[in-house]
Amino acid sequence: MQFPVPFSSDEQLIGIAEKYGTPLFVHDESAYERCGKEALAAPNAFGLSVRYAMKANSHRAVLRIFERLGIAIDASSIYEVERALAAGIAPEKIQLTSQEVQPAERLRELIAKGIQYNATSLEQLRIFAWLDCAKDTPISIRVNPGLGSGHNNRTNTAGRGASFGVWHSHLKEALKLIEENGLKIERLHTHVGSGSDWRVWQKAALLTLKIAAKMPDVKTVNMGGGYKIDRVRPEKSIDLQSAFKPVKKAFKDFARETGRKLRLEIEPGTYLAANSCILLARVEDICDTGPKGYEFLKINGSMTELLRPMIYGAHHPIRLLGRGEETEADYVVVGTTCESGDIFTPKEYDPEGIDTVSLPRAERGDIVAVLGAGAYGLSMSAKNYNTRPICAEVMIGKDGADRLITKRQKPEEIWARELD
Ligand SMILES: Cc1ncc(COP(=O)(O)O)c(C=O)c1O
Numbered sequence: 181m182q183f184p185v186p187f188s189s190d191e192q193l194i195g196i197a198e199k200y201g202t203p204l205f206v207h208d209e210s211a212y213e214r215c216g217k218e219a220l221a222a223p224n225a226f227g228l229s230v231r232y233a234m235k236a237n238s239h240r241a242v243l244r245i246f247e248r249l250g251i252a253i254d255a256s257s258i259y260e261v262e263r264a265l266a267a268g269i270a271p272e273k274i275q276l277t278s279q280e281v282q283p284a285e286r287l288r289e290l291i292a293k294g295i296q297y298n299a300t301s302l303e304q305l306r307i308f309a310w311l312d313c314a315k316d317t318p319i320s321i322r323v324n325p326g327l328g329s330g331h332n333n334r335t336n337t338a339g340r341g342a343s344f345g346v347w348h349s350h351l352k353e354a355l356k357l358i359e360e361n362g363l364k365i366e367r368l369h370t371h372v373g374s375g376s377d378w379r380v381w382q383k384a385a386l387l388t389l390k391i392a393a394k395m396p397d398v399k400t401v402n403m404g405g406g407y408k409i410d411r412v413r414p415e416k417s418i419d420l421q422s423a424f425k426p427v428k429k430a431f432k433d434f435a436r437e438t439g440r441k442l443r444l445e446i447e448p449g450t451y452l453a454a455n456s457c458i459l460l461a462r463v464e465d466i467c468d469t470g471p472k473g474y475e476f477l478k479i480n481g482s483m484t485e486l487l488r489p490m491i492y493g494a495h496h497p498i499r500l501l502g503r504g505e506e507t508e509a510d511y512v513v514v515g516t517t518c519e520s521g522d523i524f525t526p527k528e529y530d531p532e533g534i535d536t537v538s539l540p541r542a543e544r545g546d547i548v549a550v551l552g553a554g555a556y557g558l559s560m561s562a563k564n565y566n567t568r569p570i571c572a573e574v575m576i577g578k579d580g581a582d583r584l585i586t587k588r589q590k591p592e593e594i595w596a597r598e599l600d
Contacts, residue, residue: 188580190501193460196574196582197501197547202462203481205558205573207585209245211456212554213578216249219407219448223424225431226441231275233405234260236449236555237457240267241575241585246452247273254298254405254447258282261295271295277322277369277447279344284310291317298322298369298402300345305354309361320367320402323348325387331375331408332492332529338372338384345370351391364397367445371404374450378423381406385427389434392442402445403427409454411552412495418451450555457554459485460501463546464516474512474534479548482515483522484568486553487561490521493531497551498524503540510536513548517566524550564594 196206219230231254232246243253243264252273255261257280264274271294276282279300282290284307291297291313298320299305305321308314322345328338337344346354358365368391372384385403392398407423410416427444435441461481468475488494498513512534515522527533542548563570573586 193458193549194501194547196576197460197462199582200572200574200584201588202460202547203479203485203571204460205457205485205553205571205586206460206582207239207242207457207554207573207575209575209577212242212245212452213249215452215456216246216251218420219446219451220249220251222420222446223428224444225428225435227443229400229443229445231402231445231447232452233447233449234264235559237453237557237559238263239558239573239585242453243267243269251452258286258290261290265293275320275447277320277371281307283307287311288313296320296367298367302346302350302353302357305346305357305363309357309363315362315364318364318366318397320369320400321346321354321365322369322371323351323388323391325370325372325384325391327380327384327387328372329376329380330373330406331494334492335374335406336372336376337374337404337406338370348387348391351394355394358395365395366397367400367402368392368395368398369402369404371402371447372406374406375408376406378408378418382423382426386430389430389442392434392440393438396440398442399440400443400445401431402447405446405448405450407446407448407451409450409552409555411454412497420451452555454552454555457557459550459553459557461485461548461550463542463544463548465544466542474536475509477511477513477539477542477548478516479513479524480516481524481548481550481571482517482565482568483519483562484515484517484565485561485571486524486550486557488556489524489526490531493526493529493533495526495528495535496524496553498537498539499549499551500539500542501547501549503542503546506540507538508541510538511542512536517562517568519565567591567594569594 231252275296277298300322324345328336330336461479465478513524569589572588
């Protein structure tokens with residue numbers, strides 16, 4: 181995997197921070213493209229489709245970059261479907277894979293529009309089966325194959341502890357429903373977790389193929405996303421070329437045994453977005469808790485922009501821009517909300533622990549860059565906590581020019597919907 185190091189120089193970024201203010205997300209179009217092309221080049225036996233799991237970062241500018249590359253969309257809510265449509269994505273390129281149960285009427289409307297449906301529970305499948313159009317509309321079914329893996333337990337989306345998909349041993353019930361109602365399940369879907377151990381993902385692929393063997397209409401197997409990006413140690417990130425080879429072989433073996441050449445579909449979020457965007461924030465204050473304590477760098481980016489360190493104990497590389505590389509101080513980097521857990525340097529995967537990062541000595545007003553903030557950054561943050569306005573976003577285009585892609589929210593917009 182090529183580790184995309186976006187953005188040319190500290191000076192450029194400091195200039196962007198001055199121009200647009202902080203906190204600020206800065207995206208890099210070339211980095212998104214590079215990741216998209218890598219995903220499209222993943223080894224496969226009989227064809228590959230890539231969907232972008234738009235929950236990772238749902239900005240229209242990002243969706244359109246992937247659309248231009250021929251990457252479709254996986255939406256995790258009805259609102260994401262609407263957002264993708266509003267961004268100009270064609271309905272037939274959008275799949276809905278949601279925990280929400282859509283009422284029959286809404287499901288009918290979605291299908292009439294051409295949205296692809298992925299039923300993720302028996303109830304969702306039952307409701308779909310009631311529709312008049314059910315027999316003529318090939319859909320997908322999400323199965324929990326019985327094992328999962330995430331970069332921590334919170335991102336493990338399969339196995340006994342996960343409510344996503346039809347539990348594999350309830351499949352008989354699903355197959356009965358499918359047969360009795362003449363449904364066409366052309367796509368089988370699993371997604372075992374985010375930041376998964378790719379050996380677990382490979383095992384899940386074998387289990388999924390066993391399930392596909394029982395479903396003769398299935399033409400495409402979607403193996404979800406979860407392809408690990410280690411933001412701090414890029415060498416530990418997945419190498420799609422080697423990780424996909426055993427899966428390619430498994431698809432070929434399946435074809436030899438059954439005569440069925442299945443297409444592979446994947447739907448990464450993190451892989452496509454994580455390293456294509458950074459968060460810029462300004463040092464607001466510096467304080468310490470004495471010789472046995474810590475030195476704190478308070479920055480104006482917070483859990484309201486990036487929640488991953490706080491909820492997962494996730495580590496993101498942090499750089500102090502324009503101060504060289506020599507490290508002189510170990511800082512606990514914290515946000516400026518009134519929340520003691522609002523910390524960018526927790527112990528890794530222990531959100532309640534405190535760690536430090538070695539940086540050059542900082543001064544008030546310096547600009548800090550938090551890297552790897554493109555996936556589950558703004559899309560998942562604790563927006564408006566402490567009545568903090570949602571920050572602005574900038575895209576650096578392939579020509580190197582920066583342009584505003586999201587305006588900073590005005591504080592009064594936060595309370596505008598409130599009624600007396
Ligand atoms: C159904 C589904 N597909 C794909 C993804 C993308 O996962 P990741 O961002 O780890 O690639 C997710 C994320 O949780 C998901 O729920």
